[in-house]
Every structure is written in structure tokens, then in C-alpha cells.
Amino acid sequence: MTVHEVTRVYCPVCQAKFRFSEGWKAGDIVVCPVCGQKLRLEMQGNEWVGARPEKGQEKEIRERVDEYARIKGYVFNDMKEELLEGLLGKNRRFGDFYCPCRMEHVPEFMCPCRPTRSGDVERDGKCYCGLFWKKK
């Protein structure tokens, strides 16, 4: 298999495989269009995967939630900083940026969690933790 036949990139945050755009090459920094994570393109075996350049750093989660809100047109409220503090606490204690208001530490609850990406904000006006809000 040659590189030009591979058309998707695996995102380790949301586990989506998004489209590989023409002109991208290994080492490029791209943004996952599904969750907003910043990724460095790498070839692993026959697959393109995104690496997390600032994995576990405060910068990573701040950029991710801002980018996700921008992509979706969501807004934050005055709980944002406290919720980010909670996300950092999850990372310190449980190894990654899981929903601060949930008990479970599983990949589907990495922020923005799967329920959020599946339409919770559209349906309820906000995500489970109240980080992302639908614009009024």
C-alpha cells in the first residue's frame, strides 16, 4: 500500500477517522474536525494517526475545548474556568481529560465526550458538565 491510497487519519482523542486532506504530510499539525484536538500527522504501519503534541498539558485541553466550541458554534459560561480546573484534576488523578462531572474514566468520556459529540448540546442546550452551551 502506498501513502496516497490512505485517506483517513485516526484521532486518539475522539477515536474518529477523519479525511486526510490533499497536500498533508508527516509532521504537519492539523486539527481533528470532530473533537478539535490538535494533532501531528504520523504514519504508523499503513495508517495515518494523529499524535498529541502537548498531551496532558493545560494548553492541550484549553485549545481543544476552544476549538471544539468554535467548530460547533457553542459558547461557554462563567463555569468554564472551574470546569477546566476539574478537567486538569481528572488528568492528574486519572490520566486524561475526562468529563469532570462524571464518575467513569473511559475513552468515550474524554472531553468533548461522545454524548456531546452525538448531539447532547443540541438536545439539552448544554453538555452533561455544562461546559459547552448552545448559542441562544
Next chain:
Amino acid sequence: MATKPKVYALSTCPYCKRTRRFLDEHKIAYDVVEVDLLDDAEQDKVLEEVEKLTNRRSFPVVIIGPTIIVGHDEEKLKKALKL
């Protein structure tokens, strides 16, 4: 008050923090369980308690006498504590 209020909380949840801050500010003595920091066996037991009380796994949960409050709700806290 007959028994101390009890709070079930997650260490990372800001709404839980606000509930605890509210109780502290009103000088209410209470017991708190940080459910996410318990070891596995203890956590299972406590989660079962919480689910039995509230039919869900949502935090904070505050038990004040016969009143069960899920989520940070200062009006409900005031009413239950007669503040």
C-alpha cells in the same frame, strides 16, 4: 438537626465544590464522601447507595434528614436547612 447532612461528591466537579462552599459559608457541619477517590470495593458500595437514593449517578448528592438534593441547588439547600 438530628443527623449531620451528608454530601456525595466528585473531587473534580465544580458544582460539588460550590455545594460544599455553600455549606461551609453557612457554618453547616457535614460529612463528605469523595466518591471518585475511594478504592474500587468501597466505590462500588457507595455508588450503589447513591443509585438507590437517586436512581442515577449524578453529583453532588446532599442528604439532609429526609431530603435528597441532586445537583448544586442553593434554594433547595436553604429550604432543607431552614436558612
